[in-house]
Amino acid sequence: MEAISLMLREVPSEERPRERMLQYGAEALSHVELLAIILRTGTVSESAVHLAARILNESGGLRSLVDMSKDQLTQIKGIGDAKALQILAGIELGRRLAKSKHSERVTIRSPKDIADFMSEDLRYLQKEHFVCLFLNTKNHLLGQETLSMGSLNASIVHPREVFRAAIKRSSASIVCVHNHPSGDPTPSPEDIQITHRLIEAGTIIGIEVLDHVIIGDQRFISLKEQGFM
Numbered sequence: 503m504e505a506i507s508l509m510l511r512e513v514p515s516e517e518r519p520r521e522r523m524l525q526y527g528a529e530a531l532s533h534v535e536l537l538a539i540i541l542r543t544g545t546v547s548e549s550a551v552h553l554a555a556r557i558l559n560e561s562g563g564l565r566s567l568v569d570m571s572k573d574q575l576t577q578i579k580g581i582g583d584a585k586a587l588q589i590l591a592g593i594e595l596g597r598r599l600a601k602s603k604h605s606e607r608v609t610i611r612s613p614k615d616i617a618d619f620m621s622e623d624l625r626y627l628q629k630e631h632f633v634c635l636f637l638n639t640k641n642h643l644l645g646q647e648t649l650s651m652g653s654l655n656a657s658i659v660h661p662r663e664v665f666r667a668a669i670k671r672s673s674a675s676i677v678c679v680h681n682h683p684s685g686d687p688t689p690s691p692e693d694i695q696i697t698h699r700l701i702e703a704g705t706i707i708g709i710e711v712l713d714h715v716i717i718g719d720q721r722f723i724s725l726k727e728q729g730f731m
Contacts, residue, residue: 538550548580557581568627616635621722629651632659633679635676641712678714688716688723713725
C-alpha cells in the first residue's frame with residue numbers, strides 16, 4: 503500500500519497529541535506525541551506527528567536526540583533553527599527539572615549523592631564527559647565543571663587543569679565523575695590510573711580527591727567503595 507502522509511488537521515481529534523494530552527494527561531502520550539507537541543507544527547508535506555516520528559527515527563531514538571547539537575538537528579529535513587531550538591529547550595528543561603529536587607545547597611555525603619546529582623546529566627551522553635565537583639570544608643557543592651569530552655586518557659584529563667579549576671573556586675576537596683556511554687560503569691585501567699594521578703597531585707597541593715564515580719545506565723560505581731582509592 504502506498505504510504506499517505508496525513509496533515510494533522512486530517513487526523514481524528516481523539517488521535518491528536520494535544521487533544522489526547524488534555525483528555526488523558528501527558529503520561530499517556532508516546533515519545534512521538536510529546537515531541538510533536540514541542541514542535542507545534544509539521545511541514546507542508548507531513549504533520550507534526552509524522553515529523554516527530556521521523557526525527558526520532560533518523561536521530562536513533564530519544565537517547566540519541568538528547569545528545570544532538572543544533573547543527574546536527576538542522577541536518578534533518580524539516581528542522582530549521584526554530585524547531586531545533588524548541589527541541590533543545592525542551593531537553594534542557596528536562597535536565598533542570600531532574601535536578602530541581604535538590605536543595606539550593608547541595609551536600610555530598612556519599613557516592614549515591616554524587617550519582618543522584620549527576621546521573622541525569624551524564625547517563626544518556628554518547629561520549630565520555632569528565633566532570634569535577636568542587637566542595638568546601640563542609641562538603642557543600644561550590645560548583646562543577648566539565649573538563650574533558652571523549653575517551654578518557656591521561657592526555658585529556660590532566661591534573662593541572664583539574665586543580666587549576668579547583669583552586670579558582672577555593673575548593674577544599676573535589677569529586678570526579680564521568681560516564682560510560684556503553685552503560686556499564688565498570689572502571690577501566692585508564693580510569694584507575696587517572697584517579698591515582700589526581701590523588702597524588704591533590705596530596706601535594708592540599709586538595710583531597712574524595713571519590714571518582716562512574717555513571718552507567720541506571721548504575722554507578724564508586725572507585726573509593728571498590729577499593730581503588
